Amino acid sequence: MFAFCSDSAVFARTTMRRLLLLLLGLWEAQSRAPSRPNFVLIVADDLGIGDPGCYGNKTLRTPNIDRLAEEGVKLTQHLAASPLCTPSRAAFMTGRYPVRSGMASQTRIGVFLFSASSGGLPNTEVTFARLLKDQGYATALIGKWHLGTHCHNNTDFCHHPSSHGFDYFHGLPVTNLRDCKPGAGSVFTQAVRVLVLAPLQALALALVTLGALRWLGLLPVPGVVFLVLLLLAAALLGLLLCFLHFFRPLNCFLMRGRAVSQQPLSYDNLTQRLTADAARFIRRNAERPFLLVFSCIQVHTALYASKDFAGKSKHGAYGDAAEEMDWGVGQLLNVLEELQLTNNTLVYFTSDQGAHVEEVTPKGERHGGSNGIFKGGKGNNWEGGIRVPGLLRWPGVLPAGVEIAEPTSNMDVFPTVAKLAGSPLPEDRIIDGRDLMPLLRGETQRSEHEFLFHYCNFYLNAVRWHPPNRDHAQSTSIGRNEGRSEGAIRTHHSVCKAVAAMPVNI
Template sequence: MSAEACSHQCARTQPCQEAKILEDKDPRRSSVATRKMRLHLLLLSFLSAAQSHAATRPNFVLLLADDLGIGDVGCYGNKTLRTPNIDRLAGGGVKLTQHLAASPLCTPSRAAFMTGRYPVRSVLISPASGMASETLVGVFLFSASSGGLPTSEITFAKLLKDQGYATALIGKWHLGTNCHNKTDFCHHPLSHGFDYFHGIPVTNLRDCKPGEGSVFTRGIRMLVFIPLQIIAITLLTLAVLKYLGLAHVPPAVFFCLLCLAAMILGFLVCFLHYFRPLNCFLMRNHEISQQPISYDNLTQRLVADAAQFIRRNADKPFLLTLSYLQVHTALFASKDFASKSKHGVYGDAVEEMDWSVGQILNVLDELKLANNTLIYFSSDQGAHVEEVSAKGEVHGGSNGMYKGGKANNWEGGIRVPGILRWPGVIQAGLEIDEPTSNMDLFPTVAALAGAPLPEDRIIDGRDLMPLVQGRTEHSDHEFLFHYCNFYLNAVRWHPRNSTSIWKAFFFTPKFSPEGANGCFSTHVCFCYGHAVTYHRPPLLFDISKDPRERNPLSPATEPQFQEILDAIQEAVDHHTKTLKEVPNQLSLGNIVWKPWLQMCCSPSGLSCHCDHEKQARSASH
């Protein structure tokens, strides 16, 4: 190597200057110096390669809120809720302003997050077999349901576990538990690549917290109160007819009707009494640790366990998925946060969740793991705007300027916070307005961990690293398909050579009451029949210019109106051809309660009450 070449490579550093002087004085000494320089450069190259390899094997901390609106967070524009830790996370990394949930409902959204695939493509919702996703229920409500995420699905946890990662899920699962008996755990997190699970297998509901009402009010009205009214009217009518001598009514008829009414009332009493202990419980791996669940310091307990997992695995790569129960109703907050926010109990819950994010960041800093940890923060879907308590208190969050919310595919239902931080790898303070999806975490995590993607299935997510590192300016998603349960609701198209982002709706929910921003009469919006308005031609928006979705386009206002719809339809046709028939996990038979699948911490099953969590805390003190 000549001194001139050395000078060029080393940018006139001192070792190169010394090599040039030696070459001028003594060729032999110059040759020795050159060999040393080559060795030095080779060593630097090796170290650089080693560092590069280490950088591809980071730890992962995935923080997923429940029903948090994009307008609830300070870094996305909220001025009255205090979220300093989430804001700190965004300030140290990249903020995605068009980050989208693959579904506006918990179960399908979480399936997409875990597998990197549209829920309609997985075994949770099947276009080929029709079934449950065509009905009103799109999530699991009972712990003793047989539906869930089968072992044939591949989660990012399973990929990383195969790469030697320690894996944990702490918090909410909501993707099923058992198939055939109460100990097969076919859908359980431990059957999907997680080494450790501490949380709830189903979801957090109002019914889980005494005094918070019920999500089954509409069902109880239809299945209990209306039948009882009919029975009462029938009994009264028959009694009058018999009294007037207009009809002969045997006493057995009255007896049977009264027995039927008693059975219905008995069903209601049993349901209200037993639902909470049978469906609202904490598990630690395969064992029930608290039944029914206690909300006392629940966030503190779960985040402390998450911190302990990080400490236990500080010397090896790990994946921690901290899936919050907050801010899904029933809302809760500990004494340190209760009545402290400006937005009632909802604001208290948001601020407590933000505190827990700070606890995780502090542990990573303490253990000097922050620079080798990719942190992701998001929500499974938008805020549930229809959540209003019986007292009229608003228990749902804010979706900012966006229309709609949870359970519909207006932007408010699917546009969620999306934050990634990895110091030294992702530039701090970035803001990216390209369409991205919660499905993108699957291929992103897999690539960074060195895990090959499965080749026997379509992965709909895209690796986020080229976008967040500035290696590309455009999202790899040209089309995104927005499903409402079984039904293709809308399509988003971001042409490669355009700044426009077109969104076409094939149907939209009927908000009620008229003029409202949600379906308040039914608590959530539904996906078919009289609950929706169908659009022929589709309702078209340019989201880049009209993010509030207030001004639908027409041939008069958009010259390329028909060409845009034709391109979208062509993409839909291609997408539909890639869908295969799969078993449906959300059929009526898979979502109903099955007593033989019911888990209970009591061996006798007579009293499903225990608190091993309290016992463990007492032992630790």
């Protein structure tokens, strides 16, 4: 009996000791693990929802984007807040419709085209980068910004990423345009023809007509009139030549922080350079929580690809650029895996708007992507202009291989990221985005968005309504914009179309 009790006591003590050691190990592991996730937010430029393989494309090779869908959640009704770069990115950064922040233009030009533009994302707006920086996150934006730089002079940097919560910036302060790449054509051709060439032709006609009348003796035209007309023609021609000569160096350049690092921009290995810098940022901050916004330059025109990708796709220059962009996504995923950060990093992939289906080179080659079955594209509020890829991966937290067909918005990233980082949302303004986590984790089956509004610049153009008692959302036009799309330059300048005359199920 005594031996039995003794053995039982030894067994109990041993078991208790093992349990204590196990609990201690779990506590130490928990204390070593970061309490908040890292964020890698990848935004493609002008990538259509019909381009990635995970959304049905059978010929473009996008294995790394597809990997995010396989290992995470795929949103099939993910919507950009605007079909144009600048307002869409403003909504993404702030979680608010661009009309609330003043980033919805009241003119035909809906985006920033020049580095000297005085407009930009107001300092009164709160970005998710600013919230996370206040929570101790390292923050970086690498790639395209397109939300302004200066207010009053070239030293205030009031709209620069560093004024909106980003510790580190390396990329384009404005955007990538065909005018930035020699031989790629110009988005300003039509505007130049209207603003400069037409007046030049009128002046030339006036000179010839007046000269003929004077020579025939029908009208005594003073010589000073010819001189004035010649000076006007020379001034217009000089203006045209100056614009064409100086646009590239003055508007197409890279910045690192607040300093210009390359002017004019060189496309040689550009994706490799930016991707390598993004990987270095992750490595530098592997021991602390970080936010990386990797804002891809591709696949906006001017299209480019390094020698490893040029001519390798089945879709010409556009396919080459898309496949190189996918490679960059894979490099970032590999770095996370190498540093054992995969399970503690939320990766999000999207595009700022739909593919620019009307983009055609001077030689007639199509340089726009695919919006799949959806009508329209960049620059209009048809479904193809605003429905974009939406992929989220966080192993162990989000389910793998799940599709969600509820209406969601790129504005939803703001409250989702803020809440996961432990930051309260600003209480002095309306936040239009909704926390995605309950929907992503299957805790609810319906999106919190009953309505999603779509603007053509400043004007309400369409609305998506998801009635509480119905399974399908509906889209309907609010008011027709009488403007019409007239090719690349017009589309760049945001001439939108109404989405439909009658409600349609989505």
